[in-house]
Amino acid sequence: MMQTDLHADSASSCLDATLALCNACGRLCDAQIRLDQERVVLVKWCPEHGITRSLVSSDKSWYLRSLSYVKPGTRPLARAFDGCTACPGSCGLCPDHQQHTCVPIVEITGSCNLHCPICLVSGRVGKELTVEEVRSVLDHLIRYEGKINMLTLSGGEPTVHPELTGILDLCRRPEIGLVSVSTNGIALDRDPDLIRKIRDRDAVISLQFDGFAEEVYGSLRGRGDLAALKQRVVERILDAGARLSLTVTLGRGVNEAELPRILDLFFATDLVLSLMLQPLSYGASCDDPLNVLTIPDVVRLVAQASRGRLTRDDFTPLPCSHPSCFALTYLLKLDGGALVSLPSLIDVESYIDIIKNQALFGTDMQTLERIKDALYSLWSSDGMLPHRDAVLGRVKRLLNDISALGRAGSHRDLIDLGVSNVKSIFIHHFMDRATFDLSRAIKCCNHYAMPDGRLLPACVRNNLTAIGS
Amino acid sequence: MSCVAGGEPVTFLSASRGMCRACRRMVRVRYVARGHRVFLERTCPEHGVGRALVAESVGWYLAAMQRGSSSRPPPRSFPKRAECPHDCGPCSFHAQACHLPVVSITNACDLRCPICFTYNRADRTYFMSRDEFVRQLDFVIEASGGVDLINITGGEPTSHPQLFDLIEAARRTGIGRVTLNTNGLRLARELDMVERLAELGAYVVLSLDTLDPRISFRMHGRDIVAEKLRALELLDRFGVQTTLLMVLAGGVNEGELGRLIDILLERSFIRSLTIQTMTYTGRGGGTFRPREHIPVDGVTRRVEEASGGRIRQRDFLPLPSAHPLCYSVAYFVADGRGGARSLLGVLDRSLLERHLTRGYLLDAGAELEEALRLAIDRVWSEGDDPGLLKTMKDVLGRVFPPGETLDRHERQRRAEQAVKTVYVHSHMDEDTYEIGRAMRCPDQVPVDGEKLIGACNYNLFYRQNDERFWVEAGVVGKAEVQGPP
Numbered sequence: 032m033m034q035t036d037l038h039a040d041s042a043s044s045c046l047d048a049t050l051a052l053c054n055a056c057g058r059l060c061d062a063q064i065r066l067d068q069e070r071v072v073l074v075k076w077c078p079e080h081g082i083t084r085s086l087v088s089s090d091k092s093w094y095l096r097s098l099s100y101v102k103p104g105t106r107p108l109a110r111a112f113d114g115c116t117a118c119p120g121s122c123g124l125c126p127d128h129q130q131h132t133c134v135p136i137v138e139i140t141g142s143c144n145l146h147c148p149i150c151l152v153s154g155r156v157g158k159e160l161t162v163e164e165v166r167s168v169l170d171h172l173i174r175y176e177g178k179i180n181m182l183t184l185s186g187g188e189p190t191v192h193p194e195l196t197g198i199l200d201l202c203r204r205p206e207i208g209l210v211s212v213s214t215n216g217i218a219l220d221r222d223p224d225l226i227r228k229i230r231d232r233d234a235v236i237s238l239q240f241d242g243f244a245e246e247v248y249g250s251l252r253g254r255g256d257l258a259a260l261k262q263r264v265v266e267r268i269l270d271a272g273a274r275l276s277l278t279v280t281l282g283r284g285v286n287e288a289e290l291p292r293i294l295d296l297f298f299a300t301d302l303v304l305s306l307m308l309q310p311l312s313y314g315a316s317c318d319d320p321l322n323v324l325t326i327p328d329v330v331r332l333v334a335q336a337s338r339g340r341l342t343r344d345d346f347t348p349l350p351c352s353h354p355s356c357f358a359l360t361y362l363l364k365l366d367g368g369a370l371v372s373l374p375s376l377i378d379v380e381s382y383i384d385i386i387k388n389q390a391l392f393g394t395d396m397q398t399l400e401r402i403k404d405a406l407y408s409l410w411s412s413d414g415m416l417p418h419r420d421a422v423l424g425r426v427k428r429l430l431n432d433i434s435a436l437g438r439a440g441s442h443r444d445l446i447d448l449g450v451s452n453v454k455s456i457f458i459h460h461f462m463d464r465a466t467f468d469l470s471r472a473i474k475c476c477n478h479y480a481m482p483d484g485r486l487l488p489a490c491v492r493n494n495l496t497a498i499g500s
Numbered sequence: 501m502s503c504v505a506g507g508e509p510v511t512f513l514s515a516s517r518g519m520c521r522a523c524r525r526m527v528r529v530r531y532v533a534r535g536h537r538v539f540l541e542r543t544c545p546e547h548g549v550g551r552a553l554v555a556e557s558v559g560w561y562l563a564a565m566q567r568g569s570s571s572r573p574p575p576r577s578f579p580k581r582a583e584c585p586h587d588c589g590p591c592s593f594h595a596q597a598c599h600l601p602v603v604s605i606t607n608a609c610d611l612r613c614p615i616c617f618t619y620n621r622a623d624r625t626y627f628m629s630r631d632e633f634v635r636q637l638d639f640v641i642e643a644s645g646g647v648d649l650i651n652i653t654g655g656e657p658t659s660h661p662q663l664f665d666l667i668e669a670a671r672r673t674g675i676g677r678v679t680l681n682t683n684g685l686r687l688a689r690e691l692d693m694v695e696r697l698a699e700l701g702a703y704v705v706l707s708l709d710t711l712d713p714r715i716s717f718r719m720h721g722r723d724i725v726a727e728k729l730r731a732l733e734l735l736d737r738f739g740v741q742t743t744l745l746m747v748l749a750g751g752v753n754e755g756e757l758g759r760l761i762d763i764l765l766e767r768s769f770i771r772s773l774t775i776q777t778m779t780y781t782g783r784g785g786g787t788f789r790p791r792e793h794i795p796v797d798g799v800t801r802r803v804e805e806a807s808g809g810r811i812r813q814r815d816f817l818p819l820p821s822a823h824p825l826c827y828s829v830a831y832f833v834a835d836g837r838g839g840a841r842s843l844l845g846v847l848d849r850s851l852l853e854r855h856l857t858r859g860y861l862l863d864a865g866a867e868l869e870e871a872l873r874l875a876i877d878r879v880w881s882e883g884d885d886p887g888l889l890k891t892m893k894d895v896l897g898r899v900f901p902p903g904e905t906l907d908r909h910e911r912q913r914r915a916e917q918a919v920k921t922v923y924v925h926s927h928m929d930e931d932t933y934e935i936g937r938a939m940r941c942p943d944q945v946p947v948d949g950e951k952l953i954g955a956c957n958y959n960l961f962y963r964q965n966d967e968r969f970w971v972e973a974g975v976v977g978k979a980e981v982q983g984p985p
Contacts, residue, residue, distance in 0.1 A: 044568040045595035048516045048936025061517065061584055061935060063595060066568045076580055076593045095566040103509035103533075115543060117528045118515065127543070129512035470514040473530070 043067040050469040052494065053077035054085065054320060057464050064468075066091055072321070073468060085320035085465035087355065090327035097354035100347065100383055104129040104474065107175045111485045118473060122498050123485030124175075130351060132486050133476035135172055135179060136213075139165060139198055140187040144217050147252045149280065151312055151461060151493050152187075159187070162197050164482050169201065171484045178206045178442050183213050183237065190218035190225060199232040208446035211235040211276060215252075216264040223267050230273035233447075235304060237276040238264065242289025250285050251311075265296070274450070275303045281332075282311040283324045290336035297456070298340065301364065305455040308333065312461040314493075320465035326358045329458045345372040346458070350383050353471035358458040361386070365421040370454060376422060377405035402426060425452065462490040508535035511558070517584075519960070520544035521930035526583075529934055533558040538795075540932055552931035554825055556798045564824035567853075569940050574598065574952075575645040584935045585957040590944065598644040598952050599821055599942035600860065603628070603636060605666060606655040607969045611683055613720045615709070615747055616784035617927065619963045619970040620655055626968040633666050635949040641674035643952055648676040648861050648912070651705070651943075658686040658693065667700050676861075676909040679703040679743070684731030685724065691734055698738035703771070705743045706731060708763075710756045718752060736769050741916075743771055748799060749778035750792025757806035764920055765810070765838050772921035775799050781929035781960060793932065796828050799924045811922060815842035819860070819923075820853045823937040828924040831862070833891050840920060841888055846875045860923070864911040869900045891918060928956040 044066050051062035051073050062075040064087065071088040088094035112125040121127075138152075140159035160168070172179055182202060189195060189212050202210045212229055216238050219226050229236055241247050243262065245255035268275050279286075279293055297306045310324040317323065330346045341360070349357035362370040374382050385401055403426050429452055436444050462471060467490060475488035491498060511533040518529030520542060529542040531554070538555035555561040580591035590598070605628040607620040628636075640647065650670055657663060657680055670678045680697065684706045687694050697704060706728070710716050713723040735742045746753075746760050757775075764773040777794045779785050794802070800813045811830060819827035831843035831852070843852065851871050855863040862868065872892060879889045895918040899911050906914070928937060933956065941954035945962075953962055964970045 044570050045936075045940050046568040047514055047565060048934070048939060050515055050517070061593070063593075063936075063939065065595075076583075078581075078583070081580070082593065098566055099562045101511050101513065101533075101562070103511040116545060117543070129510070470512075473515055474512055 043072070046071070049073075051075045052464050052467045053080050054083035054317070054465050055080035057315060057494070059469065062468070073466065083320075083465075085317070086323055086325060087466060087468070088325045088327055090325075090331075093327035093330070094355070097348040100350045100354050102350040102383070104351070105131040107131040108177050109175050111171075111175075118469060119491050119495055119498055122491055122495075123481070123487050124478070127473065128488075129474050130476045132172070132176055132179075132478045132480075133351060134181050134183060135176075135478055135480045135486065136183045136185050136489065137165065137168055137480050138185050138187060139189050139195070140192045142191050143186055143188040143215075144191055145188065145215050145252060145254065149251050149282070149311060149314075151314065159192055160482060162194050162201060165198050166201055167484075168480045168482060169204070169207070172480050172486075173206045175486065178208070180208045180442075180446060182207050182210050184210065184234075185213040188215055188218070190214050195225075196228050196232065199229065199234055202234070203232060205441050205443065208442050209233075209235060209450065211237040213237045213239070213278065215239045215257075216261055217257075219264050219267065220260050223271075226268055226271045226273050230271055233443075235274045235276050235450075236268055237278055237307070238268070239280070240265070240277045240293070241280055242286045243292050244286070244289060247286040247289060251280055251282060269300060269302050272302065276305045276307065277303060278307040278309065280309050280311055281324055281329060283322065283328075285311070287324075287332050290332055291338065294333070294337050294340070297454075298370070301451070303454070304450050305457065308456070308458045310458070310460050312463040312493075313465065315464045317463060317465045323466075326355070326458050326460050330358055333456065333458075340370070341372070341456075342375075345374055346456075347374055347379065347383060347386075349386065349457075351386075352476045353468075353474040355468070355471055356460060356462075356475070356477075359386070360456050362454040362456070363422060363425060364452055364454065365418055365425055367421075369418060369421070371418050371422055373402070373453075377402065381405035400430070403430065462494060464494055467494050510534055513538065513561075517935050518542050519930055519933045520547050521550055522547040524930065526585075531561075531934075533561075540934055542931075550931060553793045553795055553798070554932060555795045556801060560797045561824075564818045567818060567820070567824065569596065569822055569824075570820045570853075574643060576643045585938055585954075585961050588953045588957045588962070589951050590954065593939065594954070595940045596821060596942045598640065598944040599647060600649050600651055600944070601636075601640045601644070601647060601952070602651045602653060602943055602945050602955055603633070604653055604655065604945070604969070605633065605657050605663075606660045608659045609654060609656040609683075610659060610685055611656070611720055611722075611724070612784070614784045614788055615719045615749060615778060617779035617782035617786075617929070618959060619783055621968075621970050627660050627662070628666070630662055630665050630669060632949075634669050636946040637670060637672070637675065639949045640946050640952065646674040646676075648909070649679055650675050650677070651679045651681060653681040656683055656686075658682050664696055664700065667697075667702050671700065676912070677701075677703060679705050681705045681707070681745070682731075683707050683720075683724070685727050687734060688727040688730035694731075694734040694738050694740060698740045703741045703743065704735060705745050705774070706735065707747070708732075708744045708760060709747050709749075710753045711759055712753075712756065715753050715756065719747070719749065732763075732767075736767060739769055741771050742769055744773045746773065746775050747778055748775050748794055748802075749788070750794045751790040752778075754794075754802055754806075757802055758808075761803065761807045761811060761922075762838060764922070765832075765834050765840050766836070768836065770920075771916055772923060774923040774925055775803070777924075777926040779927040779929045779959075780931065785929065791931075796825060796924050796926050799926075800828060800830075803922065803924075810838070810840050812842070815844055816922070816924065817844070817849060817853060820856050821860075821942045823940045825932075826926055826928075826937055826941070829856070829860070830922045832920045832922070833888065833895075833918060834920045835887055835891070841885075843919065846879070846888075846892070847871050861912050862915060862919070864899055864908070864915040868915075869896070872896050872899075894918060928960065930960070933960060 046064045049062050060075050060077045065072050069091050071094045073085050073087050111123045112121045115121050115125040115127040241251050245258045248257035249255035297303050330343050334343045345360040346358045348354035361373040472488050472491050477489045478486040479492050513531040515530045520527045527542050527544045538558050538561045539551045540554045541551045574597040577592045578589040580593045581587045607626045680702050709719050713725050716723045716725050764770050780791050800816045803811050804813045815830040816828040818824035819829050832840035834840050876892050899915045938954050938957050943955040944952040945958040
């Protein structure tokens, strides 16, 4: 039996207890969250494999501050299960789950035209959903949630689904705000027409884009030639006037150096709506779980790489999920192309309250009124803020636009208005076996909508394969 | 059986394991904020959902939980062989060294308190022999690397025929101070005993829950107020350094807090007041009604109210060596006329926390001396509190006498002469048990000269399996505890 000492570092201290997975066998076991110098480390004990550890956060201050950003969860309208057994026993969702489904993911196929060494979802069956099955998944979702701000079609690789356009048509219903297609771009390179088809159905192309260098793709995707392909696809998407979101998997020692150019691309055009940065999640086997990228590392890297456009203070945890899962910033577009971050404009309490329970910036009248109020109250005490008039002008215009939509404005129109005025950068740290923390899973808002009607928190499905199947 | 029920906003905080009151099995629990209050909620597959208040203010809870307990690794621990609380030892997964060994030297007691939260068999009396006691101490010192304090308890330890032999045996290198828990009944009768305790330098922890005969009847089964007052008088007469130990039972004796705080601040022989929240377990507490859990921050709020603001909620800080739901502490310089000045107003909070990392007593070392000097300069330059200035200079002169070197325990003893301490201590019962608290427990019970078991683990899972203290399995929902699987 491996029996490392809990007190390997005498300066460490215990912050809390939770349940986590043994690094070696993935069994759910008792764990302590410990402060270890400047880091936060998860230490677990398994009856078979003894004590194992993983890095949860490289920045103690960020982690501790984020703990106070918790907000009440929102209850879904309905759930797949009425009763609960010990979590994650009745997962999908049961009444014990503490957050509704904010960003549902529908895996329309298990097939993929790539075999990435870092694939989170490898080993899933290649079966694809029929259009009818997708319809039923959407019906379930709408029954659970009423309306959905953002829906992700994923896989596998969703563009290999022969009926992708039919599925996109199906998604154009008033309850669904924005649809994104999560793709590696290979099919879009082969078939530029597909870009137009997606564009014409108002969907966002969420392109896996890890950087510009061949080595990066060689290491993360097993194919160095993807570097040129990705740049080609980005050009085609932008040329076609389709809306683009960039999803970057960020590995320590792999592609941190790509960030400046990635950010340049993000800032270059209004067609790039958002940037999603995902610290690499290592699945069941991580060679060095104490030496991985965590959210505060990514925040620091982004601030450094932004050429002065962003600071670390622009990022806050997303309060609706567990604070260790997401960090984000919203950037308001100003006339003339400048961007200004919302958290730099209004006080953090109001901001956290405004962004709670929505992973997408929704432009409902209420939210904007609150932003306007927060702006006024802050600005009345300090007249030195940058872009003051431009910001206020933009917010007023947004309010007018919403009024103009009036009652005729659909959920979808409002979301559209939101994404055309506000860009976002999200950092999403998916858990792997080493970092899995049941307390985070219970607050998850990022769910797979399963064909059987279950909604599985992404990291539960990815790490607890017995439940995910 | 929804855990998300009721109209208040519900904020999930964390998941862990705890116990079911009905079947005493280990079950899943979670900390959940409902409105402003924090609850520990459990779900037993068989007995459903249960809930207990663990913090009145989620703001306080979140701030306290961000501090982390400074953990001193135990010099000796055992390989962990089973899930907490099984095979408790402490094992290599226990997050805290033993700061306060708690030794039950007897199961005998001359009271049958309805609030009693331990298990003591009445049919057979057990007195720990001197040899066994020494063996336990040898082990404690070896396993802990030495302790500032040891607590002798029972049953009622003054009923032990060799009590003084035991106390003498505990006066040795590696043990800073002996504290003796007592209900005070025997002290009230036997002046000699008080005198002897004073000679031995033992500190007495006197249970004092109320000065109201009716409340005493409810809590102790009979009115013992007169005996308590007599015990206090004798302890005062012989200058025995005394801690008042109050069990605060929600809906029963909350109104008594003010009088006890007065005694603390006015009587010079009283060093501290420990307020233990009522623990609804054991032979009395398990069935005690009403069952109204008062959490640590609920106690400090009541203290502020009852003391008329002399002691404020913000004067308390979570004891850095324990879980914040288990202990809070506040230090005061008392003026002897019922007034108090919080040390947090004189010394820096982080400095106080740093000096508490060994446990319960301020570590009166060079850094504290320096901090006191700086604080004196500050108070002097502010010039608005000559009384405080004099008190602080007094403290400095006594604790760090010029040209004289005192050992650590003597310095500590002298430092305490000028300081009044309020501890708030919340034991866990079946409703509030959570392994995250158990894993950080610094109060440990030596068992058989080979184990140190966290006090609440011992009380909830082990004491009933110990035939010296309890009768046999199954009598009162015997806890499920086993060795390694």
